[in-house]
Amino acid sequence: MIPSWLIGTTAPALALQTSSIWMPRAGSLHAPAIDTLMRVSLLALTAAGILAQILLLAGLFLPRERRSRFSPAWRWIASAIFAVCMVWMTMIAENLWSTIRLTKAAPNAVQVEVTGVQFEWYIRYPGADRAYGATKPELVDAAGGDPLGLDPADPHSHDDIVSSVLELPVDQQAEIRLRAQDVVHGFFIPGMRVMQNATPGMPSQIHITPTRIGDYAIVCSQLCGLGHYRMHAVLRVVSQQDFATWMAQHQPASKEN
Ligand SMILES: [Cu+2]
Incomplete structure (x- = not known):
């Protein structure tokens, strides 16, 4: 009984305490709202866990005649409170999610595509x-320097810039198109508080606004194969000036490539 009591009350409390220490520093516009939502959810769950344990102990130790004074209506009231909390948390989470996933990106957003x-x-x-220029699976040649299979017949592909680093300017929205070539990968940047699956044949869009200059790890959150553990890249958030310079450096030299 004591271990369950301990686990039920201390695990959420510990998670609450450590979330701010263990989480990487937030670097995007929507990140503080996600952090707040997580803390509020953990607080609510901690409170619910403690309350449940108190009721359990009361049920065990109170004399039978005092226990029967709790009318069955309390069960319904408790369930209703729980349901309202759940719906409320879901609505806040959905709303937050839609701001990066379902709303339209700003017209001046930096366009970038990430392929897993x-x-x-x-x-x-x-x-x-x-x-973006068209890509063709049969043209994919990673060893030959064309991992995405850009179609040279499409004029839009001539000025496409392919990179292994995701470079983004600070304080400007970035619209990220996610694709996958083989299996489902999970595009996950903990520091940006963003996680979205990249599914073959089903491109998806998210938009984020980096707010702090620095390097952020991009990892894969889906177990996608034997090399899953080493599937990572870097998001480099730089000043708008540095981004313009970087773009100019990476511009294809000629139109005939
Ligand atoms: Cu992966």
Whole structure:
């Protein structure tokens, strides 16, 4: 009985205490709201856990005649409170999620595409024309320097920039298109508080606004194969000036490549 009591009350409390220490520093516009939601959820669950344990102990130790004074209506009241809390937390979470996943990105958002391939993340910018060139699976040749299989017949592909680093300017929205070539990968940047699956044949969009300059780890949150553990890349958030310089350096030299 004591271990369950301990686990039930201290685990959420511990998680609550340590969440701010163990979590990487938040680096995106929506991150503080997600952190707050997590803390509030943990607080609510801790309170519910402690309350449940108190009721359990009361049920065990109170004399039978005093126990029977708790009318069955209390069960319904407790269930209703729990249901309202759950719906409320879900609504806040859904609302928050929709701001990065379901709403439209700003017109001036940096366009970037991230493709998950066993076991790499490939980054592509559409270039000056702001349009991604077509890709063809049969043209994919990672060893030959074309991991995405850009179609040379499509003029939009001529100025596409393919990189292994995700470089983004600070304080400007980035619209990230997620793709996968082989299996489902999980695009996860803990420091940005963003996690979204990349599914083959089903591109998805998210948009985030980095707010702090620095390097952030990009990892894969789906067990995608034997090399899953080493599937990572870096998000480098730089000043707008540095981003412009980086883009200019990576611009394809000629139109004929
Ligand atoms: Cu993966």
